[in-house]
Amino acid sequence: MAMKTTSAPTPDNTAAPAQDWTGSEIVLKALVEQGVDVIFGYPGGAVLPIYDALFQQNSIRHILVRQEGGAVHAAEGYARSTGKVGVVLVTSGPGATNAVTGLVDALMDSIPIVCLTGQVPTHLIGNDAFQEADTTGITRPCTKHNYLVKDITKLATTVHEAFHVARSGRPGPVVIDLPKDILVGRSPVYASPTGTARRSYNPRTEPDPRRIEEALDLMMKAKRPLFYGGGGIINSGPKASELYTQLVRATGFPSTLTLMGLGALPAADPLFLGMVGMHGTWESNHAMHDCDLMIAVGSRFDDRVTGKLTAFSPGSKKIHIDIDPSSINKNVRVDVPVVGDCGKVLAALLAGWKQRKAKADGKALAEWWKQIEQWRARDCLRYEKSDKIIKPQYALERLYALTKEREDVFITTEVGQHQMWAAQFYKFQKPNHWMTSGGLGTMGYGLPAAMGVQIAHPDALVIDVAGEASILMNIQELSTICQYRLPVKAFILNNQYMGMVRQWQELLHGGRYSESYMDSLPDFVKLAEAFHCVGLRATKPSEVDDVIKEMIKVKKPVVVDMVVDQAENCFPMIPSGAAHNEMLLGPADKQPKPAPKKPGGGPISEEGMVLV
């Protein structure tokens, strides 16, 4: 092991040391030093020593979830809304394996998490002991890094290093596997966080000044520029979002944002074109396709953003700002790679832009904006209104309208149509107020994530925009919500279908709705009451406002059963395997539609069929 300890291990155990600690005490001491105030967890045999130590202290609050998967999502919500590291404590074997989905979720979305897992005693490792699993083996590809602690003298430094790795560079989840004999063993060795840096791990945060100059040169020459901001801006901290907004405004360039980047630029800003990608806006996707300079900031050219790679923004030069060199040139070749922390790169760009007294090519930019306004005028999010049935878009429009005056609204989502509608219709003005499972697309994320947000922001209005299918994947967390009196609001858009699955089956599989309809759903109002929450239901558009107002007014956890149109599809949509300028619009759009790709065929090409 090459971890550097500041205090030398003392092998001499014969003389009673002045002070020593159990492994569990060392873990908690290190957590406190790392500024941890909350951990989300679930006890079990292998971690009982830590739970015993938790019982005897008051610095760290433990939130008892109902399934380990919920603990990780809660920690993700906590981390994403605070910018701090989320901490999870689970037992060995099934505790660790249940946490795996959340770990991958955090890995894909670059959320800083430290997950402590119990392990059978070191002498039993490899023996198929009770509740043994090869946790470090299983989580190796699911984490940014992981550790198995076999030497108590390295315990404190390992915990500190884990936090450093989780929060620095491109953030991510880190697992520390803790055998029970290490937790009950005693050691006089405790090392403080200073001096625990590791030689092999030095993520680059400062950009290369030459790249900044190259980027500025391109920006000054651009005729059809576009900012394409992503989750990296959010991860870099609120300051990065401020700088991003300043730079966008200083240049007057249009900006789109990815699903993970929403909030980096206030949605109300006229320079904001809406979300990009598969369910992004008409104007964003067309601008992506037609721009001559794309400035990617903390975004990673994900397949949900690029669509068909060979037809992706064919005429543009690309600047890519990312802290992770492996994100650059992964899917799309770029012209100016800038490795560094978004905040620092944006500060350098902004300073450079001002220093040069740079001006965009005004005439060309005006032309570009004229084109963009034409796309905007298409009003791509338009939907057919109804006074008989609740359109899901309408429910979200009203939710936004009735909550936008508040400063402290946090929205989480599950995964599916409702998630995309929430991204389209809820207008985020600030970073860190939007938590969604973007990369992994984990159904069941939203409710526990909302719980984690509410723990961090007790007085805030935290709403999980959910689908009835997704929320059932972690519905047990209503019990946690009740236990800690968290006034979380579950806002269920209930269409009785796995809506996005149904939409794809309609568009790709001839309307054969194979296993996407749910019979025998629970009565969500009664379900809420069974979990000591308030249950509300709206079945008509005229009831929507009252239900939302009531939901906000009640200072208790609420489950809203919003009974919505079963057949509604989420548009715009770039079908799989299609390019940005081959978007589909909904039935409310009355302009002529492009012809199907093959005679009698749907909008999706054969090569698109194999894509996810």
Place this chain on the structure above:
Amino acid sequence: MSAAASRGSKPSKAKEAIVSTVERHTIAVLVDNEPGILARVVGLFSGRGYNIESLTVSETDAREHLSRITIVTRGTPMIIEQIKAQLDRLVPVHKVNDLTVGGPHVERELALIKVRGTGEKRVESLRIADIFRARAIDSTIDSFIFEMTGSLDKIDAFIKLMEPLGLIEVSRTGVVAIARGNQGL
């Protein structure tokens, strides 16, 4: 020895070249010698669908607990770039050095080759071994084990020649490589 370097096309930024050409690269990786490090590297390759043609690993600095991994891989320039970036991202990795683009370097492999035969075939195998500078390190009345060190091509050629002479078994180490000149990794 730099056959690999000459076989690959020149590093070109032209987009067309990226789609087509598959290159062979030899990459040296300096890592902390700690449990699981090899699994991290191998898992990275299998998980992301990269090729491993050969992989060797051993501790090279006992005091600093550093191991050196030599990987021979194939891919388009974009994939090779990804492989290096992904390797560099692993926390215990100190350095990633692409020897193929780094200039001239030396590649060697060690092989143990068992050949069984009697009479003229046995004599012939010994004669060829002499030409290839392979050493007989074990002998029975009807077999030899040859040890040879050399480039991949040389070992391949020797093994091919041994086939009709009674080749029984081959054990190879995989490629180890180092850059020429007076500079270290």
